[in-house]
Amino acid sequence: MLHKITGLTVQDVRFPTSLEQHGSDAMHTDPDYSVAYVVIDTDCGLKGFGFTFTLGKGTEIVVCAVEAVAALVVGKSLQEIVSDFRGFYRLLTSDGQMRWISVLFQCFMFLNCRLIQLGPEKGVIHLAVAGVLNAVWDLWARAEGKPLWKLLVDMDPKQIVSCIDFRYITDALTEEEAVDILMKAQEGKQRREDHMLEEGYPAYTTSCAWLGYSDQLLKQLCTDALKSGWTKFKVKVGADLEDDIRRCRLIRQMIGPDNTLMIDANQRWDVAEAISWVSSLAEFKPLWIEEPTSPDDILGHAAISKALAPLGIGVASGEQCHNRVMFKQFLQASALQFVQIDSCRLGSVNENLAVLLMAHKFRVPVCPHAGGVGLCELVQHLILFDYIGVSASLSNRMCEYVDHLHEHFTSPVVIHDAHYMPPKDPGYSCEMLESSVQRHQYPEGDVWKLKTN
Template identity: 85%
Template sequence: MSHRIVNLTVRDVRFPTSDEHHGSDAMHTDPDYSTAYVVLEADSGLKGFGITFTLGRGTDIVVCAVEALAKLVVGKSLQEIVGDFRGFYRLLTSDGQMRWLGPEKGVIHLATAAVLNAVWDLWARAEGKPLWKLLVDMDPKQIVSCIDFRYITDALTEEEALDILVKAKEGKQLREEQMLKQGYPAYTTSCAWLGYSDEKLRELCTEALKNGWTKFKVKVGADLEDDIRRCRLIRQMIGPENTLMIDANQRWDVAEAISWVTRLAEFKPLWIEEPTCPDDILGHAAIAKALAPHGIGVATGEQCHNRVMFKQLLQASALQFVQIDSCRVGSVNENLAVMLMAHKFQVPVCPHAGGVGLCELVQHLILYDYICISASLSSRMCEYVDHLHEHFTSPVVIGDAHYMPPTDPGYSCEMLESSVQLYQYPGGDVWKHKSKK
């Protein structure tokens, strides 16, 4: 069956998470976790669901961008798309007029991710498999054919990518069985949003420890003395044996980042995440070099525009942890390129997640990375945030601080229609009620 796409709809869905400071950090003090929610309808009756993550205001702009891309998708069959997925990826990212709005970055790339996420979901559903299993079962040549190697062949060629995948076939079945049994290691960010009180930090941290969490991330960057106090509080609670990471969400200049994090070195953070402007590759390199004697690595990627920026970060030794995001770059296709480059440069992938549906999406990517690319869990873990999973038809499952592989067909980002209608902006009941206050 061809599954010809006959319609694309996109809706602006927002959750008022700013009311309780969920997601708050030094740069994003009042986020309302939101998504541009895409549904593809095929003539067979099958549907594909895709999202891209936003923080409230501006989601309507992404919706407009998705609508502008719709004409490149509607009318094509799934078979036609996946038969030349690289060509289809270039069609979306290289439109002679719309690429001027990017190219391959910003709002237009967020919209591209939403559309492509829906295409991958449709494909996985058509095959009756969860996306990670669809990827794992694909031949290495077919995986490579989904990737656009344009602009990155100086760091990773198509032949090198194929060689990585072929070599990783050894032990692949055992790793898949291991994941099904044990799951993929996770860390939590839910305990230490910047807007939380000390009382709430203690309460959430105590609960997390009881539930088996051993890796914790703390938001920093607004006030140094407050950061010292909060990091001391968290470190005392989790003890010296557990892992602590810190995240500044792009708050500092380069010299300021080095000075600030040096002051926090006593708390033994594994990494400083997004210490400066996400576009500043050489700045990240300078910070990484300066902090290396303290045993602190640099992590970044959640706002890295595309595979080319990841290429340069890797080439410049500017990061020690690659943080792919399921919606910032061009969906699975581009994340495959980034994961393969990270493997070549021997830098572990520790994805960004949380938000709306990011955990649901990224679990598929980390499973594929371990089973078919890296074949290693050394220094690897994936972010987890315990918000909004109840709005999805196949919510993420965490067991003993591990992501357990999803079993439902698709990419796990179909939302409950009741939630979509309730939180759709501005006409959903939640937002109608808030506007009356």
């Protein structure tokens, strides 16, 4: 079958996580985990599901951007897309008008005309592209009857490389180098796949120490996590130094000296402030400081990395890194010791593949950002492929896990002994329960009607 795409719909789906401070950090104090949820219909009845992640307000803007991109998708067949996936990716990211820095969208339904920051390959339009392409990849994996990670693992290296747009990154990674990396990873690939199927991919938890949680809740969650086998914990910091010292001391006492601790400032500080603040927390032996300053400040991250190296503290970032070009520069500048890809911030699987390959070339471990709503479901596929098909290493590698909202998915993540177990259902694990979509659709869903009444 050709699997011709006959329609594309998008819905604004929001979860009121701010009510209990889930997801709260120094910069995002009241997030409502949300998605622009995309469904692709085909002439043979097969559907593809995808989404892009937001924090509530503004999801309606991403919905408008998805609707603008939809015209480039509907009418094409799946075979037409995947046979020239690089070309299709560039079509979505290089529209001569939409890639400009800002566009006036006529969003009368939601916004009554509003100025929206767009591309090229960043901002709202890139989030929209990610949501649409996530649905395309889900459709492809379903058509092949495989989970996405297995679809990637089984691909020929040249086919994988053909999905990547190398424009702007050939000074860091060429097509030939990418093929060579993937060819070298063929050795031992089946053994690594078997290892993942048996033991899973190591994870760390962020669920214990959101900034808005009380000490009592923090202690209880740490106790429960330790009993469940967790050994790697991340703490939100950045609002108040004395409070950070107290909370980090509490967490370190709870988890003991041998377990791993990471800290995350969510872009709170200037460069000098970051160095000073993290130095004050060095006694608690954090493995990394995450997003210490503006996610766009490549040289600032490099300066922080250099200053904290003698303390044995690395720098991690990437969840708000716009595109492969920025990741290229972070790697070239030795500004990161841990690369954090995101399944919705970048332009879907295609662009994440480019970053995985660059990270491998620069010998920087990938530790994905997850959490949110559905991010764990998606990024598990990417990190499984990274280990099996690219890096062949678990050294200093782990994937974030947040224990929220998985019950709304038809194929939720499976965690066993603090490890992601490989998904078995065909697709990209994007499909949400229809009842959850309807109940949480904004603003018409029952959850939001009750909240406003």
